[in-house]
Amino acid sequence: MHFPTVCPGCAREVRAEFADSAIHDLTCPHCGTRYCVxxxxxxxxxxxxxxxxxxxxxxxxxxxxSFAAALERFFEFYVRAFALERAADAAGDFGEALAALDGTWRHVASQSERQVGMLALAYLLREGREPDFLTPKALGADFRNRVIHRGYLPRRAEVDAYAARVFALIDRLLTELGGSAAHAELSQEQAFAAHLAALPEGVTAIFEEHPGMFRARRFGTAPPAKAGPGMTARSVNGASALNDAQTFARALAERGPLLDVFKRRPSPAGSPG
Ligand SMILES: [Zn+2]
Known part of the structure; x- marks a missing residue:
């Protein structure tokens, strides 16, 4: 996946390939300016x-x-947020907690079943109740396996239903996490800070936030009052009055167009000169 960046030297567009680390060391092909996004x-x-x-x-x-992989990585995000939240509550050192967490995750990193086990315990400890969403039916596991492992060609309506289920689950758990998601975000910030500190002299650092299906809500942050009428369907405790399909359809209508930012050139209004 590529996305447009704006060279800080000449303000022209430079397309970058999205990196697994979310850190992009770039050299402008037009003017040679080096920068890091x-x-x-x-x-x-x-x-x-x-x-x-x-x-x-x-x-x-x-x-x-992609939806199946997103759910697996979200489970990891949840475990990380929980573990770092616990460490913060115990006034532990963030760096040490992060190192212990990374070391622990290595034991489960190559097997998704182990990761689901981690999530189940994290959810139980944090919420004090059974993770009722971990049933194969609730996860759409059979459908996912048929498509990914047995070459089943799904109809669009089936994929819509699966996407809606994954979206609603992540949306629900993000709501339950609330501000605690910030603990997991902090670990990304720390990785950024380490890379930033090692950047050579004269390389410009640029921090970006890209719109996305979840980013618009900024996780646990309440939507602004001027948000669309759909937002008012969500009650204070996070329970939604909408079903999965309606929740996803609404998010798609509101935020889907934002994803086009990756296809078009950036607006000249945002670049200098
Ligand atoms: Zn340039």
Missing amino acids: FVRKHKFEVLFDLGTRALLDGYAREAVA
């Missing part, structure tokens, strides 16, 4: 947005793989 976006968001774009572009089967 940090994108404040988590893996699960990038994957879900990729799935949404694939769906909108008519690649239903490819979309399923």
